[in-house]
Amino acid sequence: MQLGKIVKSNSHIDYICQIYNLNDVPLPPTIEDYAFGSFVKIPINSKQQLVGVVYDTVLFNPDFGRIGPRLSPETDLAIFTPDYLNEKVILIGILTVGMLDTGGIIIQGVPRLSSTTDSIVEKMIDTEIRQFHYGNQTPRLGYISLLLSHSSPLTIHLLQKIVYNLIDLFPDKRNLLSVLKNDLAWKSQIAPLGGAR
Amino acid sequence: MISEKLPIGWTKGPSDQPNDFTFVSPDHDRFLKIGEFVTYEAKMDGKERQILSRIIDRQPLLQFPDSFLADPQIAPDQVAQLIGYDQKDHEQFVLIATIIGYFDEQLDGFINPRIPPREGSPIYIAFDELLAHLLSKKKTTQQGSAYIGSLLSREIDKVPVVLDVASLVSTHLAIIASTGAGKSYLAGVLVEELMSHYNRAAVLIIDPHGEYDTLAEMMNIEHFRTSDYRPEIKIFRAGQVKVKVAALEPGDFYYLLPNLSDRMIYLFGKAYREVSKDSRMNKGEPDRWTRAELELKLDDLGTSEEEDTGKGKSDFASTAQALSWRLDSVLKNSLIFDDQKHLNLNELCRPGQCSVLQLNEVDEREQQVMVATLLRRLLKARTETQKNRVDEGDELYLPYPVFVLIEEAHRFAPASADIVTTGVLKTILSEGRKFGVGVGLISQRPGKLDGDVLSQCNTQFIMRIVNPVDQGRVAESIETVGRDLIRELPALTKGQVIIAGEAINTPVLARVRTRYTRHGGETKDAPVEWLKYLSPIEQEKRDREAALLVSGGKKRDRKYK
Numbered sequence: 001m002q003l004g005k006i007v008k009s010n011s012h013i014d015y016i017c018q019i020y021n022l023n024d025v026p027l028p029p030t031i032e033d034y035a036f037g038s039f040v041k042i043p044i045n046s047k048q049q050l051v052g053v054v055y056d057t058v059l060f061n062p063d064f065g066r067i068g069p070r071l072s073p074e075t076d077l078a079i080f081t082p083d084y085l086n087e088k089v090i091l092i093g094i095l096t097v098g099m100l101d102t103g104g105i106i107i108q109g110v111p112r113l114s115s116t117t118d119s120i121v122e123k124m125i126d127t128e129i130r131q132f133h134y135g136n137q138t139p140r141l142g143y144i145s146l147l148l149s150h151s152s153p154l155t156i157h158l159l160q161k162i163v164y165n166l167i168d169l170f171p172d173k174r175n176l177l178s179v180l181k182n183d184l185a186w187k188s189q190i191a192p193l194g195g196a197r
Numbered sequence: 198m199i200s201e202k203l204p205i206g207w208t209k210g211p212s213d214q215p216n217d218f219t220f221v222s223p224d225h226d227r228f229l230k231i232g233e234f235v236t237y238e239a240k241m242d243g244k245e246r247q248i249l250s251r252i253i254d255r256q257p258l259l260q261f262p263d264s265f266l267a268d269p270q271i272a273p274d275q276v277a278q279l280i281g282y283d284q285k286d287h288e289q290f291v292l293i294a295t296i297i298g299y300f301d302e303q304l305d306g307f308i309n310p311r312i313p314p315r316e317g318s319p320i321y322i323a324f325d326e327l328l329a330h331l332l333s334k335k336k337t338t339q340q341g342s343a344y345i346g347s348l349l350s351r352e353i354d355k356v357p358v359v360l361d362v363a364s365l366v367s368t369h370l371a372i373i374a375s376t377g378a379g380k381s382y383l384a385g386v387l388v389e390e391l392m393s394h395y396n397r398a399a400v401l402i403i404d405p406h407g408e409y410d411t412l413a414e415m416m417n418i419e420h421f422r423t424s425d426y427r428p429e430i431k432i433f434r435a436g437q438v439k440v441k442v443a444a445l446e447p448g449d450f451y452y453l454l455p456n457l458s459d460r461m462i463y464l465f466g467k468a469y470r471e472v473s474k475d476s477r478m479n480k481g482e483p484d485r486w487t488r489a490e491l492e493l494k495l496d497d498l499g500t501s502e503e504e505d506t507g508k509g510k511s512d513f514a515s516t517a518q519a520l521s522w523r524l525d526s527v528l529k530n531s532l533i534f535d536d537q538k539h540l541n542l543n544e545l546c547r548p549g550q551c552s553v554l555q556l557n558e559v560d561e562r563e564q565q566v567m568v569a570t571l572l573r574r575l576l577k578a579r580t581e582t583q584k585n586r587v588d589e590g591d592e593l594y595l596p597y598p599v600f601v602l603i604e605e606a607h608r609f610a611p612a613s614a615d616i617v618t619t620g621v622l623k624t625i626l627s628e629g630r631k632f633g634v635g636v637g638l639i640s641q642r643p644g645k646l647d648g649d650v651l652s653q654c655n656t657q658f659i660m661r662i663v664n665p666v667d668q669g670r671v672a673e674s675i676e677t678v679g680r681d682l683i684r685e686l687p688a689l690t691k692g693q694v695i696i697a698g699e700a701i702n703t704p705v706l707a708r709v710r711t712r713y714t715r716h717g718g719e720t721k722d723a724p725v726e727w728l729k730y731l732s733p734i735e736q737e738k739r740d741r742e743a744a745l746l747v748s749g750g751k752k753r754d755r756k757y758k
Contacts, residue, residue, distance in 0.1 A: 135279075138279060143281065144281065178268070180279060
């Protein structure tokens with residue numbers, strides 16, 4: 001499932017993707033497809049692709065703040081100025097957390113290569129997510145330190161979301177992942193209220 | 198076996214104490230235990246020296262977050278691997294070592310260089326051979342050596358701990374340990390070494406519990422025998438060794454006869470002086486009187502004092518009678534005191550002989566008076582012999598040094614009071630070296646042992662001590678043992694011992710070697726004995742004995758009443 005295309009980057013690992021709407025594709029993605037913590041892939045070339053995770057969603061509306069005067073009522077705008085609607089878009093922030101290649105080589109952490117503008121962003125299916133996280137007999141989240149170094153107030157919640165997803169994908173490793181899940185839960189929910197560890 | 202010279206860590210810098218330094222090591226093989234020896238190189242007086250140091254503290258540098266340890270079924274390594282940490286052997290330790298110094302063969306001791314290693318300089322583990330050479334003053338089976346065991350931090354017997362018997366017995370020793378830590382076992386090892394053909398010592402053991410009779414096995418063990426030598430072990434049970442009443446001093450009597458009034462002490466002192474004077478005049482020696490003569494003298498004095506002072510006759514006469522009665526009650530049926538027989542020092546102490554004085558059936562006060570008399574006499578004999586005041590054949594002629602091992606030493610030098618033995622023990626501890634009387638004190642309660650006495654024992658064997666009062670006494674009385682080793686005391690297990698002092702070059706943590714003779718002081722296994730008592734065989738035996746008694750007509754009435 002194609003979600004949109006890269007329109008901007010803030011850094012080597014921090015990309016902005018504009019989500020397709022009805023004007024771009026006949027069947028645009030639903031909000032479930034680019035939910036917070038979803039894994040996406042961004043092709044770099046025919047063999048390699050970046051793996052990223054949705055860490056933020058921003059609604060872009062050029063109409064915001066423009067309070068008048070109007071020539072037509074809101075309901076007629078689609079008829080008189082059809083292009084105007086296209087400017088209301090959804091942007092998602094993607095942090096790249098590794099690379100995949102067709103030979104099955106997985107790299108977790110800061111990817112060596114970067115994407116380009118207009119690269120297509122696709123949603124990863126469960127098999128691909130499992131493949132990306134499959135280490136030597138246990139799941140592997142080698143990008144955690146990378147996410148933690150990203151100064152966003154949502155980082156810890158992002159991690160929690162990822163771990164929850166992985167527990168569903170690796171049910172036989174629930175106990176191992178739960179150690180991490182419990183630690184993150186404490187840090188995000190109890191520690192801010194003064195809980196000590 | 199440690200013999201390869203590879204750096205085990207790198208110097209980090211100085212520590213809090215001027216004589217300590219820190220170094221960092223991954224210590225993959227878990228080798229760097231507290232008490233382990235390491236070396237560094239430093240140029241001293243133009244020579245490259247190996248400076249010996251002892252590890253006194255060890256702290257991990259890298260630790261997993263506590264949250265990684267949350268699930269007992271999940272190893273923290275797995276959690277680390279989960280988040281992408283794949284490094285093997287990530288552990289690192291920062292270790293603190295205290296500098297001992299380099300060994301100077303001429304001075305026969307360590308010289309502290311007073312220079313910590315340079316930052317970033319390599320630290321080596323000390324070789325087994327180097328340690329064996331540096332720690333012990335003697336080699337195994339060398340004349341004057343006592344092989345006690347081996348260094349605890351190394352494989353068994355890789356680094357033997359061999360003490361210098363000359364220092365050990367002349368400057369006194371103390372064995373301090375809680376019950377069950379193995380102090381009697383260690384004392385047994387020590388005696389085995391002293392009685393070996395390369396020492397042939399004159400040893401006397403004061404054994405209040407009767408634990409040392411198994412040492413007699415030494416006589417039949419090949420290891421101890423050579424073509425010209427076989428150790429002699431003599432066990433003296435209560436009653437076999439006597440103390441002559443006339444050899445007791447007034448203080449001994451005051452200690453033995455409880456609750457003496459001032460008048461009794463006055464009368465007794467006078468009687469004692471007069472009976473000694475009469476003995477010197479009539480028999481040539483002041484200590485040839487008997488208890489009967491003393492009592493007679495007391496009777497006489499009871500009468501004459503009344504006449505002299507003009508006081509009521511009944512006062513002094515009854516005092517004399519009371520004293521005589523007390524003397525009778527204590528001395529008449531005593532296993533220890535006798536009118537004629539006396540400690541024969543030449544029989545008790547001679548080279549190649551270990552005499553064990555078993556005092557387990559003797560009243561504690563009598564034990565103390567006996568030991569006081571014995572020690573006084575030993576010291577006197579050695580002093581007189583050394584000053585050529587006695588000749589061969591004389592009762593007090595003792596031409597060789599003697600070593601006395603005293604079990605339950607807190608009974609003979611208690612911290613709380615000065616008793617009859619305290620004075621003579623202190624004299625021996627301070628002057629015995631000059632005259633060749635060495636003392637070894639064994640105690641399970643150093644807190645109850647006189648601090649001065651303990652501090653004058655210059656070689657210390659300290660085993661597991663849990664009681665904080667006892668630990669405190671050890672720490673304050675024994676300066677040679679570092680604080681780091683004192684901290685180890687509660688953690689020591691049976692047979693592990695800290696040895697420090699004159700007989701060894703530097704304090705060490707050692708494991709005691711296996712004894713050749715059986716251990717006599719083993720703890721009784723009560724459940725085993727209870728079950729044995731109720732076993733069918735024992736039951737049958739008892740029934741048989743009861744039946745015999747019935748048929749013999751004895752106790753029948755009581756049984757079938």
